[in-house]
Amino acid sequence: MSRPILYDYWRSSAAYRVRIALNLKGIDYESRQVDLREDAQKAEAYRALNPQGLVPMLEIDGLRLTQSLAIINYLDLKYANQPLIPASAAERAHVVAMAMAIACDIHPLNNLRVLKYLKNELGHSQDEIDRWYAHWIAEGLPALEAMALPRAGKFLFGDAPTGADVCLVPQLYNARRFNVPLDDYPTLLRAEENANQLDAFAAAHPDRQQVPA
Numbered sequence: 232m233s234r235p236i237l238y239d240y241w242r243s244s245a246a247y248r249v250r251i252a253l254n255l256k257g258i259d260y261e262s263r264q265v266d267l268r269e270d271a272q273k274a275e276a277y278r279a280l281n282p283q284g285l286v287p288m289l290e291i292d293g294l295r296l297t298q299s300l301a302i303i304n305y306l307d308l309k310y311a312n313q314p315l316i317p318a319s320a321a322e323r324a325h326v327v328a329m330a331m332a333i334a335c336d337i338h339p340l341n342n343l344r345v346l347k348y349l350k351n352e353l354g355h356s357q358d359e360i361d362r363w364y365a366h367w368i369a370e371g372l373p374a375l376e377a378m379a380l381p382r383a384g385k386f387l388f389g390d391a392p393t394g395a396d397v398c399l400v401p402q403l404y405n406a407r408r409f410n411v412p413l414d415d416y417p418t419l420l421r422a423e424e425n426a427n428q429l430d431a432f433a434a435a436h437p438d439r440q441q442v443p444a
């Protein structure tokens with residue numbers, strides 16, 4: 232297998248998910264930074280590869296994969312070590328629901344292009360945009376805490392990391408950047424703490440990535 236290439240951005244939480252998943256699977260990869268500050272994701276050459284103009288994108292096994300949850304699902308089906316999504320239908324539905332509560336219902340509302348639209352097209356102030364950002368996190372996390380509570384162990388589901396934790400850790404990183412209070416979410420914080428003790432999570436942290444000059 233040639234070395235997979237991750238079209239990445241150090242601060243992108245969707246790319247952070249894929250970095251964690253690749254690390255958990257023990258897959259060595261090359262990170263290519265797509266500089267979101269410079270709108271490199273919108274460049275024609277990049278859009279020719281990924282029509283959505285978003286990161287992450289993963290070139291692996293002769294494929295070009297987009298959408299972090301689809302990539303995580305691919306990696307999990309293809310590389311059996313360290314399962315990220317449980318096999319049983321009911322457990323699978325539970326873990327995927329927690330991942331989607333973040334990836335579909337919190338993160339998209341706070342994506343860069345949404346924030347830019349609020350600022351540049353609708354004329355909102357930075358203070359209003361920061362409130363918007365924090366609002367959607369504060370709306371989503373209590374539900375996630377309640378979803379996780381009955382079946383959580385060291386992680387959101389049981390005692391091993393799953394795709395739900397892979398989504399959680401980048402989302403809490405974002406929450407902290409915007410000073411969203413997290414004290415009401417002990418289950419989420421426990422999972423985050425246990426996850427960050429693992430090399431796979433620690434090595435994927437934005438502070439450990441190459442930052443474009």
Ligand SMILES: N[C@@H](CCC(=O)N[C@@H](CS)C(=O)NCC(=O)O)C(=O)O
Pocket residue numbers: 242243244245246267272284285286287297298299300334342343344345
């Ligand atoms: N649902 C997508 C979201 C990808 C996404 O929104 N990526 C962000 C960075 S976290 C991005 O590329 N933003 C660029 C923009 O908004 O222009 C996934 O999970 O991969």
